[in-house]
Amino acid sequence: MIERWPSPGKLNLFLSITGRRDDGYHNLQTLFQFLDYGDEMTFAADQHAHIRLMNDIENVRCEDNLIYRAALRLKAQAIADKRCEATVGVTIGIDKKLPMGGGLGGGSSNAATTLIALNQLWQLNYSLTQLADLGLALGADVPIFVHGYAALAEGIGEQLTPVQPEEKWYLVAHPGVSIPTPVIFNDPDLTRDSPVRSAEQLMHSPWSNDCEAIARKRFRKVDELLNWLLEYAPSRLTGTGACVFAEFDSEAAARHVLTLTPPWMTCFVAKGANISPLHQRLSE
DSSP: OEEEEEEEEEEEEEEEEEEEOTTSOEEEEEEEEEEEEEEEEEEEEESSOOEEESSOOTTOOGGGOHHHHHHHHHHHHHHHTTSSOTTOEEEEEEEOOSOTTSSSOHHHHHHHHHHHHHHHHTTOOOOHHHHHHHHHTTOTTHHHHHHOBOEEEETTTTEEEEOOOOOOEEEEEEOSOOOOHHHHHTOTTSOOOOOOOOHHHHHTSOOOBTTHHHHHHHOHHHHHHHHHHTTTSOEEEOTTSSOEEEEESSHHHHHHHHTTOOTTOEEEEEEEESBOHHHHHHTO
16 A cells, blocks of 8 residues: 655754854754645555665665665664564655755655654654654754654754744745755855854844855855845745745735746745644644
């Protein structure tokens, strides 16, 4: 039997970089909120021992694909813990809608959906905390998707505090370029000393993204996109990726601006969600 699971996108409603660690990673403070929009994944469990991917992702080798790595890691842990046999297998498909390098967390979301769906399908009975720990080794954003609630994230993104930001409507736009995270974090002009603030201060201060200036400097299309959107609504870069978002109080307002976007923009309208669509599916 084939099961369908959502793999939603996310926005970083703000992002402050507060320092650089000895291991090369950056400490940050950011606010994650999910979108009611994303990829759709399918899982068909079997007893043929193999993990198969039905779809290739352009320029990504199978062994580098976070979906494959998540499934392999979960299976290895479950065998070590004697929660499953080596014969368990799965065929995984994906309808990919979230752009690569867009800052919407597509790869991390795919990994989290894989961990949660296979935990159910293979009847492994791992807790969300255990799955998040497994996911952290795959990427700093995987735990937020595993836990499934809007959160203030600190450290490298793994220290999560639940929050309830307003669930606004967003016009999310992609300028047609992919921004590898190292391009942003290795730029010498990146702000790395934003002050560490309390949750109360962060939630009630003007929101911005420390990575935005670098993205605008290095990618002309990002700069053009933001300049265009700022004519209509408050707009920011999300994460370190190329996507930007404009926030609106109503779906109608967001869709009106969508009708005005120039043809070189790839856009969609989505609503913010403080509970991930993945967890809404999990509770069914």
